């Protein structure tokens with residue numbers, strides 16, 4: 001399923017992918033979640049400096065079944081149901097060698113222009129290191145949700161403090177905001193203040209244990225949260241890529257607080273009030289996808305510590321992928337996560 005222009009997508013027949021390296025695995029795709037980043041490529045043709053060359057298949061939040069394995073593969077065997085980690089680092093550069101494979105200089109990431117074709121295809125080939133077998137009781141939906149969940153788990157890890165007793169804001173409560181909220185609650189957060197413009201999303205957040213939810217279209221978020229928390233928040237997770245949310249984050253944080261930037265903005269520059277961020281000595285933490293958090297995310301799901309089922313709000317067959325992208329692009333019908341089923 002290829003992007004062929006701005007808001008254009010076509011199904012094309014291509015050659016079956018083949019196993020090249022001994023450590024490769026041939027996978028039949030079963031499920032793919034539509035990610036905000038896929039939709040950025042669909043609607044804008046680029047994210048920052050990463051520009052799509054058409055035709056190009058996106059998609060990276062996948063789960064599938066192993067069909068065939070290279071001769072050296074030991075992690076999985078034919079017939080295994082797996083969650084697929086989309087990042088393929090080189091293992092040899094300075095970043096890989098210092099424990100930062102997610103910023104690998106030669107990274108190949110599924111559905112990232114110039115790196116690797118996406119997984120919106122019936123079959124793909126991946127290195128075995130990207131394949132995580134899932135137990136029978138874990139659904140393909142849940143397995144596909146490991147990818148966004150891993151980003152939330154990583155964002156919390158980068159926040160770096162024990163969560164019990166902390167007061168946090170999560171601004172933007174799409175799948176990524178929820179992927180911060182669910183593990184935060186699993187790790188003991190009681191006071192999570194969550195915002196979004198879509199009321200259905202706020203309902204999912206409050207059903208999942210958010211302490212307070214608010215819609216910036218209906219109320220002044222900064223005034224409402226400051227009233228409840230006069231000493232303000234320890235951390236704010238920006239999960240929507242909006243300047244307005246960043247401005248709220250700066251207001252909502254207590255001195256010494258931390259802004260964790262998880263959202264992907266469509267604009268090129270954030271702006272900050274130099275005076276306030278200096279006086280409050282705010283810390284800015286950027287999050288680049290995730291590092292070493294994919295396996296923990298799969299485990300949180302399979303052990304039942306986290307229930308991600310509420311996130312799936314819509315389903316489409318593979319041939320209706322474009323409808324799923326349009327739905328997500330327009331934020332229609334209270335969409336949280338749209339799943340493509342093969």
Ligand SMILES: [Zn+2]
Nearest residue numbers: 035061147148
């Ligand atoms: Zn994603």
Ligand SMILES: [Zn+2]
Nearest residue numbers: 090093096104
């Ligand atoms: Zn590398």
